Each structure stands twice: as C-alpha cells, then as structure tokens.
Amino acid sequence: xxxxxxxxxxxxxxxxxxxxxxxxxxxxxxxxxxxxxxxxxxxxxxxxxxxxxxxxxxxxxxxxxxxxxxxxxxxxxxxxxxxxxxxxxxxxxxxxxxxxxxxxxxxxxxxxxxxxxxxxxxxxxxxxxxxxxxxxxxxxxxxxxxxxxxxxxxxxxxxxxxxxxxxxxxxxxxxxxxxxxxxxxxxxxxxxxxxxxxxxxxxxxxxxxxxxxxxxxxxxxxxxxxxxxxxxxxxxxxxxxxxxxxxxxxxxxxxxxxxxxxxxxxxxxxxxxxxxxxxxxxxxxxxxxxxxxxxxxxxxxxxxxxxxxxxxxxxxxxxxxxxxxxxxxxxxxxxxxxxxxxxxxxxxxxxxxxxxxxxxxxxxxxxxxxxxxxxxxxxxxxxxxxxxxxxxxxxxxxxxxxxxxxxxxxxxxxxxxxxxxxxxxxxxxxxxxxxxxxxxxxxxxxxxxxxxxxxxxxxxxxxxxxxxxxxxxxxxxxxxxxxxxxxxxxxxxxxxxxxxxxxxxxxxxxxxxxxxxxxxxxxxxxxxxxxxxxxxxxxxxxxxxxxxxxxxxxxxxxxxxxxxxxxxxxxxxxxxxxxx
Numbered sequence: 275x276x277x278x279x280x281x282x283x284x285x286x287x288x289x290x291x292x293x294x295x296x297x298x299x300x301x302x303x304x305x306x307x308x309x310x311x312x313x314x315x316x317x318x319x320x321x322x323x324x325x326x327x328x329x330x331x332x333x334x335x336x337x338x339x340x341x342x343x344x345x346x347x348x349x350x351x352x353x354x355x356x357x358x359x360x361x362x363x364x365x366x367x368x369x370x371x372x373x374x375x376x377x378x379x380x381x382x383x384x385x386x387x388x389x390x391x392x393x394x395x396x397x398x399x400x401x402x403x404x405x406x407x408x409x410x411x412x413x414x415x416x417x418x419x420x421x422x423x424x425x426x427x428x429x430x431x432x433x434x435x436x437x438x439x440x441x442x443x444x445x446x447x448x449x450x451x452x453x454x455x456x457x458x459x460x461x462x463x464x465x466x467x468x469x470x471x472x473x474x475x476x477x478x479x480x481x482x483x484x485x486x487x488x489x490x491x492x493x494x495x496x497x498x499x500x501x502x503x504x505x506x507x508x509x510x511x512x513x514x515x516x517x518x519x520x521x522x523x524x525x526x527x528x529x530x531x532x533x534x535x536x537x538x539x540x541x542x543x544x545x546x547x548x549x550x551x552x553x554x555x556x557x558x559x560x561x562x563x564x565x566x567x568x569x570x571x572x573x574x575x576x577x578x579x580x581x582x583x584x585x586x587x588x589x590x591x592x593x594x595x596x597x598x599x600x601x602x603x604x605x606x607x608x609x610x611x612x613x614x615x616x617x618x619x620x621x622x623x624x625x626x627x628x629x630x631x632x633x634x635x636x637x638x639x640x641x642x643x644x645x646x647x648x649x650x651x652x653x654x655x656x657x658x659x660x661x662x663x664x665x666x667x668x669x670x671x672x673x674x675x676x677x678x679x680x681x682x683x684x685x686x687x688x689x690x691x692x693x694x695x696x697x698x699x700x701x702x703x704x705x706x707x708x709x710x711x712x713x714x715x716x717x718x719x720x721x722x723x724x725x726x727x728x729x730x731x732x733x734x735x736x737x738x739x740x741x742x743x744x745x746x747x748x749x750x751x752x753x754x755x756x757x758x759x760x761x762x763x764x765x766x767x768x769x770x771x772x773x774x775x776x777x778x779x780x781x782x783x784x785x786x787x788x789x790x791x792x793x794x795x796x797x798x799x800x801x802x803x804x805x806x807x808x809x810x811x812x813x814x815x816x817x818x819x820x821x822x823x824x825x826x827x828x829x830x831x832x833x834x835x836x837x838x839x840x841x842x843x844x845x846x847x848x849x850x851x852x853x854x
Contacts, residue, residue: 293321295339302330334414341391341412349387349411351375351421358425360384362474363404365532366426370551372396375413375422382406387413387421403531476521477528481559485552487514490576490617492559494529496522496569508744508789509617526563526570533561540570547644548574560644577646583629584622590791590839592830598795598823599738603627603705608735609698611685613710619742619791620707621646624681627705628652631679640681641668657683665690673697682706688724695725698733712827713737713796714815717806731806737796739827743840743848745788746773747781751838760842764832773838790839792848794827 341348360376391410489505503515533546753771775785
C-alpha cells in the first residue's frame with residue numbers, strides 16, 4: 275500500500291470510527307476498508323451496510339461497534355440472563371414504547387438493554403418509575419424486540435396461570451392493616467407500596483383484562499369496604515371485580531404514577547394519560563381522577579391509536595343519510611356539527627370525513643384535545659390549556675395558516691363558537707362537535723350559549739346527530755314476532771318478524787357484540803334559516819327539518835331493527851330522551 279493510500283484511509287477513517295474499530299478487532303483488513311470507503315463515497319450508503327452486503331461483518335458487529343463508540347456495554351439479549359424481578363419493575367407499556375428491556379439489578383442500578391442508550395427521556399422515566407439508577411446497554415433491534423415480547427409475555431402468562439384472583443388475595447394478605455392505613459396517607463408509603471412488583475403485575479393485568487374484554491372505559495370506584503372495578507363494554511357498564519380495600523391506595527397510586535399525576539394531591543381532580551401496548555395494539559388511556567367520599571375515583575377512556583380510520587361507507591349511515599352527509603362535507607364553506615353524548619362516536623365520524631377530504635390540494639388543520647388518531651396529509655394540533663393554549667386561541671392561530679378545512683374538536687364556549695362560525699362565513703369548511711339531544715336542538719343549544727342568531731343562520735349548513743346502539747350477535751340472532759308493547763311503542767305490525775339474540779358463547783351470553791350507529795342528518799335551507807332568525811322553538815325546527823327530508827334518529831333506529839342490526843330493547847333504551 276502506498277503512502278498516499280494510507281493517508282487517504284486514515285483521513286476517511288477519521289470520519290468513520292466504525293471502520294477503525296473493525297480493522298483493530300480483525301473483522302476486516304485495511305484493503306477491504308479502503309474498497310468499502312470508496313464505494314461509500316460513490317453511493318452514499320452506510321459503511322456498515324456495504325460491509326454486511328459483502329459478507330465481511332454482521333449486524334451484531336455494527337451494534338458492538340456502536341456500543342464501543344458510545345462507551346456503553348453491548349448486551350446479547352438473546353442469551354442474557356434476564357431477572358423476572360427486574361422485568362416486573364418496569365411496566366410493559368414503557369418497555370414497548372421505548373424499546374427497552376430491564377436485565378437485572380446490581381448494587382442499586384437497573385441494567386437495561388436499549389436500542390439507543392443515548393436517549394435520556396426513557397432513562398429519566400425509568401429512574402422516576404423504579405427509583406433506581408438506570409445503566410443503559412446497547413442491544414440489536416430485532417433481538418431486543420423478540421426479547422421484550424418473550425419476557426413480558428412470560429410475565430403475563432405467569433400471572434394468568436396463577437390467576438388474577440389468587441394474586442389479588444395474596445397481595446391483600448401481605449398488606450397488614452398498619453401498612454394499609456399508612457399507605458392511604460403517607461406519600462413515601464404510597465410510592466413504596468405502588469412500586470412493589472406484585473402490585474405492578476396486578477395493575478398491568480387489570481388493564482390487559484379490560485382491553486381484552488373490549489372495554490371502552492375502565493372505572494375504579496372506592497366503596498366503604500372495597501374497590502370496585504367496572505368496564506363499559508358496548509356502551510353498558512358491567513361490574514367485573516371487587517378488590518379488597520387494602521389494595522385501593524397502592525392500585526390507584528400506581529395508576530397515577532403511570533399517568534404522571536401528583537400522587538400527593540387527593541383533594542382536586544386530575545387528568546393525565548398512559549400510553550399502553552397490549553398484544554400489539556397501541557393504546558392511549560385518558561385518565562381522570564375525582565375525589566369522592568371513600569377515596570379517589572379513577573376513570574380511564576381507552577383509545578385505540580392503532581385502529582384504522584373508517585371510510586364513510588363504514589359509519590353505518592343509511593343510503594339516504596350517507597348521500598346527505600357526503601353532500602355536506604363537499605361544500606366549500608359553512609359549519610357542520612356532529613352532536614351526541616360522550617362516547618357516541620362523534621370523533622370517529624369527524625375523522626372519517628377528514629380522511630375522505632384529505633388530498634394534496636386541500637389544507638386541513640385540526641384543533642383537538644387530545645389528538646386521538648394520526649391521519650396522513652392532515653395537520654393536527656392539540657390545545658394545552660395548562661399553558662394557556664385554549665381552543666379559541668389555537669383556532670385564531672389556525673385561521674392564519676391558510677386552511678381550507680378546519681376541525682374544532684369541541685365547541686365548549688361562546689368564544690370558540692363565534693370564532694368557528696365566523697371562520698365558516700369567510701370561506702372555510704368547519705367541522706366540530708357539540709353536546710345536544712338531537713339535530714334541531716343544536717340550534718337551541720348554540721343560542722343558549724350566547725351565539726348570535728344571525729351567525730347561526732348564516733353559517734350552519736348541517737347537523738349530524740348520532741347514538742351508538744349495541745349490535746346483535748350474528749352467531750345467535752333469530753327472528754320472532756313482536757310483543758304487544760313493542761308493537762305499541764315502535765309501530766311494528768303484530769305479524770312482522772323482528773330480530774332478537776338470546777346469547778351464546780361468542781357474545782358472552784349477552785346477545786350483543788359490538789355497536790352500530792344510528793343517525794339523523796339535518797341540512798339547512800332558507801326556511802330553516804328564517805326560523806333560526808326568528809328563534810323558533812325546538813319543535814318548529816324539527817318539523818322544518820323533517821319537511822326538508824331529514825330522517826329522524828328514531829326512524830333510522832327502527833330501520834336497523836328491521837335489518838337485524840339491533841333490537842327493539844336497544845332502540846327503546848337508546849331513544850329514552852324525548853323527541854319534540
């Protein structure tokens with residue numbers, strides 16, 4: 275090799291420490307490095323990828339060189355002796371979210387395998403969660419992913435084999451009355467109790483159990499002598515467990531730590547979130563605490579971040595309603611409201627509309643609290659009321675971003691409402707949600723909030739009201755003749771067969787599995803705008819809406835009973851509110 279060549283290699287190796295490491299360790303020769311570096315200059319590929327493609331080094335050699343360069347140990351996780359007690363210290367959602375695996379605890383330090391040991395965020399989180407100083411090690415990505423699933427899967431399997439019931443009993447027995455009393459008030463005791471491995475396992479299993487049960491909400495409710503756990507499945511609350519009172523403080527404290535809430539604050543409500551991965555599904559738990567008579571009540575809304583956005587044809591809209599809704603969202607300006615109670619699928623409908631409108635020629639900007647789903651080609655922003663970024667302030671900023679379509683997560687006050695309605699008058703299509711009983715009463719609700727009637731009359735182009743009804747189980751449903759009460763209440767003929775499901779193993783003997791949406795889609799015209807200006811009653815607005823072609827939510831629900839999608843009992847429960 276000439277002196278000129280040696281100088282070239284030394285110069286290039288100064289920019290490529292990996293090459294120096296592999297030559298030093300005898301993985302490659304200097305001639306092989308010289309040739310690879312010349313190809314790198316020509317193709318701009320990574321040096322390691324070139325050498326791997328030539329069969330000179332392996333992916334592990336690259337990771338070992340990275341570890342040496344970062345001055346951290348390399349961990350062969352496929353053959354590492356992983357301590358189950360160390361695994362139990364770190365919740366699965368943290369391990370999976372940050373791609374890390376606790377290996378063991380030595381001299382008060384938690385050794386943890388990671389893809390990126392230089393990432394300080396998970397290291398800080400580990401120290402807060404475990405109260406141990408983390409010692410990062412670098413691991414190969416694919417091997418680490420497999421090891422995380424193997425070890426956390428093993429923990430879950432062990433928990434299931436012992437049964438959650440026996441685990442709860444064991445933890446309750448281990449906690450003495452003195453510990454339970456101390457844990458209910460002393461912050462240090464709360465932290466210590468909530469970070470015990472059995473408590474961590476129990477809470478993780480409680481969350482996994484709820485997700486597997488298809489719960490949309492998880493309720494933990496303190497009673498005089500117990501902690502009651504309820505799930506909302508298909509819109510109906512079910513009591514699933516009663517935990518011993520001794521587990522109330524450590525269980526709720528553990529959830530507050532996971533949600534990064536203040537565990538010392540028990541007098542005021544708090545809100546937070548827990549990112550969670552269960553069986554490959556990326557979830558987000560929206561956590562709300564509320565002080566009540568026997569302790570802090572915790573409710574967690576389960577949001578499936580990995581769920582795909584539904585198309586308009588998947589929203590259970592009838593052909594007429596779908597046609598009317600599609601015509602509304604294709605308008606160039608105006609405001610469309612989607613109304614209904616909490617948990618009625620309003621956000622799903624709005625996201626489906628945005629997904630249908632998304633394209634290279636359309637600038638769509640959202641203002642949400644929080645962002646529930648990620649959508650390509652849409653600019654999503656979240657409010658931050660703690661920092662003073664309210665819906666109204668965020669919306670003003672969005673209108674300076676040259677939007678074509680704007681989504682306002684919810685109209686909560688008159689200031690936000692007026693900005694949204696004025697935006698709809700200046701060439702923007704605005705979509706938002708509002709709490710009201712039916713489509714026509716959205717107008718009454720806006721007037722009650724203080725929105726001027728001329729703004730409503732000029733900007734409102736349509737309202738979609740919806741509810742979610744339990745869907746009949748397709749495995750056990752059948753037809754039968756309606757009762758006299760059903761004939762009288764819903765207008766069926768006495769000889770008209772309707773659908774019913776008695777229950778089977780597929781639906782857990784409930785007769786229902788999943789939910790189906792029922793709607794009414796109201797559009798406005800000149801007559802309707804005139805009634806708004808005159809501040810007409812809700813009954814007059816409803817008559818005008820029906821006259822212009824609106825199918826009431828009641829008619830839509832009865833049509834879905836006839837189609838075998840839901841039952842008479844569900845329609846009666848669903849439409850218990852009074853229609854004017």
